[in-house]
Amino acid sequence: MDLSPAARALALRCEPRVNELARRMARESFEELPGYAELPDDVKDLEVAATARHGVRLFLRRVAEPHLSPGSHRLFRERAAQRAEEGMPLHLLLRTHALGMYVLWQALREAAGPGDEAALLELVDLLLRSHHTIVGAVAETYLDERSALEAEQRAQRRSLVRGLLDGMLAPGHVLLEQLRLEGPALVLAISLGIGPAVAEGPVAVRRRLRRVQTVLDHAFGTEVLTLLDAESGRAVVPKGCEPPEDLARAVSRACGLEVRIAAVPADGPGAIPDAARTAGEILRVARACGLPPGLHRIDDVLLEFHLSRPSESSARIAALLDPVADRPELIDTLRTHLAEQQDRRATAQRLGLHPNTVDNRLAKIAEQTGIDLSSPRGTALVIAALLLREA
Structure with a gap:
């Protein structure tokens, strides 16, 4: 929507005050925001003030060109990425944009005279309509940058933890300090x-x-x-x-x-x-x-x-179960029977079988392997054979 000549004339009255308004935002208005005072002076005087100055000039350009290209948000996006990398909270960044809009509104109100009410309303309408697109671009860029940074940090941390667990980081390695590991x-x-x-x-x-x-x-x-x-x-x-x-x-x-x-x-x-x-x-x-x-x-x-520890006899012990290796139901029954303390009824209940079926399967194992499953030695042999085969 094109603005009236009266609205353009009102906006032009603020043009000589661009630098003053940018300084006011960076050094007075934003100081009210929690956490802003901790920013370095060079950030406030150079980057924040330059961004504020760009924002005021961008608004004045929109007065003359209401359909300005979204590419004009590039500086806002660059600054949002910088703030994200530096760790500025998103709420503080967005508050600076909201407060900057309010300072600009104050300047327009101060410049308005009798009879400029309609022109002022036109400019406020433009200000509100342009603000949400800027805030959207800033928030989007900030969150994208934070997401990328956090993904990079997670990847680096995973790499450090993997190196630690796999023995690739020697004790006292400088990177271990990042994991804050000392002692047990x-x-x-x-x-x-x-x-x-x-x-x-x-x-x-x-x-x-x-x-x-x-x-x-x-x-x-x-x-x-x-x-x-x-x-x-x-x-x-x-x-x-x-x-x-x-x-x-x-x-x-x-x-x-x-x-x-x-x-x-x-x-x-x-x-x-x-x-x-x-x-x-x-x-x-x-x-x-x-x-x-x-x-x-x-x-x-x-x-x-x-x-289950490997030794010279490991292969021979593991081979004891070869005769039933192609019968997974027998191996499963044997493993469950041992886990259930060789209780045939508990084994049958856990496997959903009749106890006689469990007895028949165990008898088949004993027949084909030659291991006496009822003896302590036989029990120890099949436990070792199962574990070594699993290894």
Whole structure:
């Protein structure tokens, strides 16, 4: 909509005051905003004042060219990106734009004389209509920049945590200071088991992992360093605090999946890689020997952990189950039978079978492998064979 000659004439009266208005915004009006006073003087006197000056001149150009191209917002976008990189809060940045509009309105009101009421209304209408496009451009650019910065920081942090867990960062490495790790720590290996058969997109996975992170942070009262993906993850808890007994249940409730968590203490940053490997092994052993999902420590699988260690006899022990390797129902029955303390009725109930079916399957295993499953030695052999085959 084109402005009347009276509105253009009123706006032109403010043109000589452009520099004065920019200084007033940068050095007086914006000082009222919480946090603005902490900005460096050169930022206020150069960048903020220049942006304010650009905003006033842009408004005056719009008076002459009401349909000015959106490309005129380039400086606002550049400044918004700078403020985002420097960490200025978005609310403070947007308040400067709102307050700058008010200062410009005051200048128009001061310049108006008797009979300029209609012209003033035209200019206020233009001011309000142009303000929302500027604020939209500023907010959009700020949020895009913050998102990019945060993604970069997360990627860098994940790289550091991965290097720490994999032993690529030596004790005392300068990058370890960024993780704020000193003294004992607790290392977790996490398995997010199978849940309902629902196809998930990347957004749903990210939301679930954020919930897992939130539960871990809340459980330990500190920011937990994590490497998480859709099915598993590793974590380092500073200060080496003990995990709550209900940790796995809390994570399970948050993500809607069966969860296993293995916890291993580390004396210091240098011991974290070994603790991470041990935690991963505990998870594997707990799953292989049929323990239900939950929180696992090495004492929970002490014998099984020992039996699963490779040695000269490992291949021969693992081969004991070769005769039934092509019968997954037999292997599953054997694993469940051991997990249920060799209780045939509990095994049958868990597998949804008749107890006689369990007996028949166990007899078939004993017949084909030659292992006496009722003897302590036979039990130890099949436990070791299962664990070594899993490895």
